[in-house]
Amino acid sequence: MKAIKDLYKAVGLPICFLIGFFIFIAVFGKYVSPYDPNAQNLLKASQTFSAEHWFGTDNLGRDTLSRLVAGARTTLFGVTLVLLMAGSVGMVIGTISGYFGGWLDEILMRIIDFGLSVPSLVVALAIVGVFGPDFWNMILALAIAWVPIYARLARGVVAAAVNQPYIESLRVLGASRTRIIVKHLTPAALGSVLIYASADAGVLALNIANLSFLGLGVQPPQAEWGQMLVAALPYLEEAPRLVILPGLSLTIMVIGFNLLGEAIALAKNPRPMSKRRLFQRRREFLKEIAA
Amino acid sequence: MIQTVGSATPILDVRNLTVTLHTPKTSVRPVDRVSYTVNEGEILAIVGESGSGKTILNLAPLGLLPAGVDSDIEGSVRFEGQDVLTSGEDKLRAVRGGGIGVIFQDPLSALNPVRKIGRQIAEVAEEHLKLTPRAAEQRAGELLSLVGLPDPLSRLQQYPHELSGGQRQRVGIAMSIAGEPRLLIADEPTTALDVTVQAQIVSLLKDLQRRLKMAIVIITHDIGVVSGMATKVAVMYAGRLAEIGSVDDVLTRSVHPYTLGLLNSVPTLKAPIGSRFSGLPGSPPDLSRRIDGCAFMPRCSQAIPNCERGRPPLVHAPGDSPEHLAACPVVMNKLADELA
Amino acid sequence: MLRIALNRAMSALVLVVIASVFSFILVAAFPGNVAALIAELRGGFVSQAVVDKVAEEYRLRDPLLYRYGYWVADVVHGDFGKSLRTGEEVSTAIEKRLEPTLVMIAGGGIVMLVVGLVLSFCGALWPGGLVDRFIRALAVVNISVPKFFLAAMLIYAFGVIMNLLPTFGFRGPTSWILPSIAIGLVPGALLSRVARVSLEEAMSRPFVITAMSKGFGRRRILLRDALPNIVPVVLTAFGMNLAFMIQSAIVIEPIFAWQGIGAYFVDAARFRDLPVLQSCLLLFSVLFIIVNLVVDLLVIVVDPLQRRAMRG
Numbered sequence: 001m002k003a004i005k006d007l008y009k010a011v012g013l014p015i016c017f018l019i020g021f022f023i024f025i026a027v028f029g030k031y032v033s034p035y036d037p038n039a040q041n042l043l044k045a046s047q048t049f050s051a052e053h054w055f056g057t058d059n060l061g062r063d064t065l066s067r068l069v070a071g072a073r074t075t076l077f078g079v080t081l082v083l084l085m086a087g088s089v090g091m092v093i094g095t096i097s098g099y100f101g102g103w104l105d106e107i108l109m110r111i112i113d114f115g116l117s118v119p120s121l122v123v124a125l126a127i128v129g130v131f132g133p134d135f136w137n138m139i140l141a142l143a144i145a146w147v148p149i150y151a152r153l154a155r156g157v158v159a160a161a162v163n164q165p166y167i168e169s170l171r172v173l174g175a176s177r178t179r180i181i182v183k184h185l186t187p188a189a190l191g192s193v194l195i196y197a198s199a200d201a202g203v204l205a206l207n208i209a210n211l212s213f214l215g216l217g218v219q220p221p222q223a224e225w226g227q228m229l230v231a232a233l234p235y236l237e238e239a240p241r242l243v244i245l246p247g248l249s250l251t252i253m254v255i256g257f258n259l260l261g262e263a264i265a266l267a268k269n270p271r272p273m274s275k276r277r278l279f280q281r282r283r284e285f286l287k288e289i290a291a
Numbered sequence: 292m293i294q295t296v297g298s299a300t301p302i303l304d305v306r307n308l309t310v311t312l313h314t315p316k317t318s319v320r321p322v323d324r325v326s327y328t329v330n331e332g333e334i335l336a337i338v339g340e341s342g343s344g345k346t347i348l349n350l351a352p353l354g355l356l357p358a359g360v361d362s363d364i365e366g367s368v369r370f371e372g373q374d375v376l377t378s379g380e381d382k383l384r385a386v387r388g389g390g391i392g393v394i395f396q397d398p399l400s401a402l403n404p405v406r407k408i409g410r411q412i413a414e415v416a417e418e419h420l421k422l423t424p425r426a427a428e429q430r431a432g433e434l435l436s437l438v439g440l441p442d443p444l445s446r447l448q449q450y451p452h453e454l455s456g457g458q459r460q461r462v463g464i465a466m467s468i469a470g471e472p473r474l475l476i477a478d479e480p481t482t483a484l485d486v487t488v489q490a491q492i493v494s495l496l497k498d499l500q501r502r503l504k505m506a507i508v509i510i511t512h513d514i515g516v517v518s519g520m521a522t523k524v525a526v527m528y529a530g531r532l533a534e535i536g537s538v539d540d541v542l543t544r545s546v547h548p549y550t551l552g553l554l555n556s557v558p559t560l561k562a563p564i565g566s567r568f569s570g571l572p573g574s575p576p577d578l579s580r581r582i583d584g585c586a587f588m589p590r591c592s593q594a595i596p597n598c599e600r601g602r603p604p605l606v607h608a609p610g611d612s613p614e615h616l617a618a619c620p621v622v623m624n625k626l627a628d629e630l631a
Numbered sequence: 632m633l634r635i636a637l638n639r640a641m642s643a644l645v646l647v648v649i650a651s652v653f654s655f656i657l658v659a660a661f662p663g664n665v666a667a668l669i670a671e672l673r674g675g676f677v678s679q680a681v682v683d684k685v686a687e688e689y690r691l692r693d694p695l696l697y698r699y700g701y702w703v704a705d706v707v708h709g710d711f712g713k714s715l716r717t718g719e720e721v722s723t724a725i726e727k728r729l730e731p732t733l734v735m736i737a738g739g740g741i742v743m744l745v746v747g748l749v750l751s752f753c754g755a756l757w758p759g760g761l762v763d764r765f766i767r768a769l770a771v772v773n774i775s776v777p778k779f780f781l782a783a784m785l786i787y788a789f790g791v792i793m794n795l796l797p798t799f800g801f802r803g804p805t806s807w808i809l810p811s812i813a814i815g816l817v818p819g820a821l822l823s824r825v826a827r828v829s830l831e832e833a834m835s836r837p838f839v840i841t842a843m844s845k846g847f848g849r850r851r852i853l854l855r856d857a858l859p860n861i862v863p864v865v866l867t868a869f870g871m872n873l874a875f876m877i878q879s880a881i882v883i884e885p886i887f888a889w890q891g892i893g894a895y896f897v898d899a900a901r902f903r904d905l906p907v908l909q910s911c912l913l914l915f916s917v918l919f920i921i922v923n924l925v926v927d928l929l930v931i932v933v934d935p936l937q938r939r940a941m942r943g
Binding site: 401466 | 834835836837838839840841842843844845846847848855856859860862
């Protein structure tokens with residue numbers, strides 16, 4: 001509970017609202033959408049905004065709103081999955097590399113360096129290209145592409161911490177290697193990883209959309225915004241909303257993630273005071289000093 | 292109360308200057324109603340411990356505070372008759388560098404590491420003397436030899452990291468006089484340097500002052516530097532002026548207990564080996580809080596009940612010099628005795 | 632300086648080797664019978680004999696290390712194999728498609744530079760002001776917008792509604808405008824963020840106070856004193872973003888129907904065109920490594936501070 005309060009203070013109301021909104025959709029989406037996102041009804045195809053279908057229907061008669069909600073859930077699910085996988089694997093690799101150092105570190109880092117020097121989309125695309133377009137292949141591909149950065153991050157934290165006196169004293173006190181790693185080094189690495197992940201989620205969401213857009217990620221009929229957008233491109237002139245709505249939703253979600261990451265970073269770096277705070281401070285100080 | 296002996300307008304006239312600083316974390320008042328003057332040709336040394344406000348005193352009126360700090364400034368600071376606190380940004384910029392030159396404490400961070408030294412000096416001459424780039428570059432070379440750097444022409448093309456600490460400070464000095472200012476503010480110019488180099492810089496400053504007929508305000512906590520070059524001394528404590536007067540008065544006929552304590556704590560060669568290291572007990576007060584009465588009282592061995600009653604005003608010290616002043620009720624009593 | 636450069640080059644070389652290994656292993660890991668797949672694609676009757684012959688031809692039964700060796704030898708000689716889809720030599724195809732991709736990246740690079748620098752400067756000039764906050768908000772939105780959405784919107788606005796600019800195909804300078812904006816706007820926003828933060832950091836360093844004491848104004852200090860200090864950082868960011876633009880081309884090219892390498896890669900992925908996939912992966916990886924190397928070397932040359940660290 002305290003964590004949530006801290007988050008709220010750091011991040012501000014609008015972002016908390018946005019995050020809350022998306023969490024709500026993720027958990028309760030299925031019960032909230034008016035129709036089954038995959039239910040086709042050709043009789044009602046390509047209708048525009050109406051009372052019955054708030055956002056209209058697509059070319060196969062599926063309710064756009066429900067599809068948007070389903071898309072949100074898909075994206076959130078994908079992002080969480082990839083981050084969990086990449087984060088944990090990356091942390092393990094990074095921690096081991098940072099702790100043991102030596103040639104193990106060298107080799108692992110070289111491989112990680114390679115992973116870092118090739119952008120995620122290319123790697124993911126290649127993997128999906130070889131193994132076939134499929135939701136799980138996409139997740140796996142992205143997770144593999146995303147591991148290096150977290151490994152690098154964790155390794156950095158651990159390598160720096162390992163040289164600190166307190167680790168040395170733990171060793172002297174007889175703490176086993178595992179204990180040191182699990183109880184002390186991992187939480188430190190976890191902190192950095194979480195902070196980065198919050199900012200990274202946006203990029204990941206975009207990549208999922210990119211792959212789906214190319215037809216190599218989430219497959220129809222499963223709803224996903226990138227895929228919805230590409231399917232609607234041919235109808236850009238007649239039904240632009242089918243393109244705009246998924247694009248807008250994705251933009252808003254990524255903005256939410258990005259703002260979250262930025263706010264967390266901001267919380268660590270105080271900025272100069274706003275005019276209002278300055279006036280306040282001035283008044284307080286004069287009261288204290290004068291009289 | 293504060294009289295300016297001498298005919299001409301003082302080149303720097305500070306009256307009731309008060310500076311309050313606000314940062315996101317805290318607010319402090321490092322300068323609390325300070326007044327003094329600097330006349331042409333004078334060298335005023337402002338002495339005090341770290342945190343006494345001596346640096347802010349000089350830099351805040353010119354707007355030279357670090358980023359992220361908001362300041363409230365009250366009082367007046369007149370340079371050649373013009374109050375810089377009310378001047379517009381344009382006039383202020385003309386004064387900075389052109390009327391008043393500044394030498395900073397740490398020459399390494401004061402210089403831009405990725406620009407050539409020649410450029411950093413020449414641009415001041417370009418701006419304030421309206422020289423062409425080539426003429427300015429030439430002037431920079433002349434300035435470098437003026438400050439005692441050998442082989443000035445090749446120096447112009449060098450970068451700060453290629454020089455030693457002492458050399459860098461000389462460059463800093465060259466930069467500060469490139470605009471031909473009438474007043475030089477030197478903020479602890481020797482603190483970051485080796486002891487041997489310190490003496491060189493001090494004599495360089497004296498030499499330049501003589502040649503270029505500038506007034507200098509030198510901020511320092513080193514009594515040796517004070518006795519080496521100052522004509523006038525102001526002692527700061529907790530943002531307030533404790534004592535001010537000619538260098539002889541303040542160093543040899545000091546009256547304020549703080550000044551006495553300061554001078555006493557300087558170890559001398561003549562003291563017998565094993566004699567006690569006398570510092571001042573206690574520590575300076577917190578400038579973010581209100582100070583009742585005399586700021587030095589908690590640490591003062593001569594404190595009397597009057598010291599608690601409101602901030603002590605500056606009064607004349609007993610003796611002949613009309614300009615020797617101190618803010619101390621004990622001194623006030625002595626003065627009363629003298630007059631009686 | 633030379634030593635550091637050589638060091639970097641060596642690292643790059645190692646990365647290239649790893650890239651080749653990765654490209655090879657990935658494709659070699661193809662689940663399913665490659666020989667059968669190829670035989671089917673070739674058409675005609677597929678019997679075990681035919682499959683065996685294909686396996687022989689592609690050395691599919693040889694030990695992995697040998698196959699890797701052969702492949703590397705081929706690549707070094709410029710032979711990237713034949714597309715499974717079209718039968719065309721991959722190297723020829725790549726050559727044909729190089730131009731559109733390069734044009735798009737160059738255009739995008741220009742857009743990125745202009746947008747990045749202008750935005751960051753305006754923001755740094757009046758920190759905390761209305762302009763700064765607006766630019767910051769714009770940057771966040773910019774970075775969040777999916778590029779394909781941006782492209783679609785650009786097409787809609789300029790192509791459909793206003794009918795001002797060509798949106799389809801690689802045909803002359805006017806057709807370069809929209810794709811360049813689509814691919815360069817977001818990196819521009821990213822760059823402006825980096826530049827803005829670096830400028831702010833540079834402006835809080837002591838030499839700025841020195842510059843102020845010389846009587847210079849904020850704009851001049853930004854340009855003359857702060858800017859040279861941020862060049863290494865901004866250059867690195869520019870290079871990185873440029874490299875990532877290569878990846879964006881993969882998504883943007885199909886939207887505008889440009890036949891570039893990106894589109895080639897996508898087609899290959901859709902079709903499981905293994906030789907093309909392998910070659911493109913290798914190509915992209917090497918391109919990346921090279922761009923990063925060039926940027927690092929440039930930074931080393933440009934930064935006197937770094938030079939000093941080298942002299943030791």
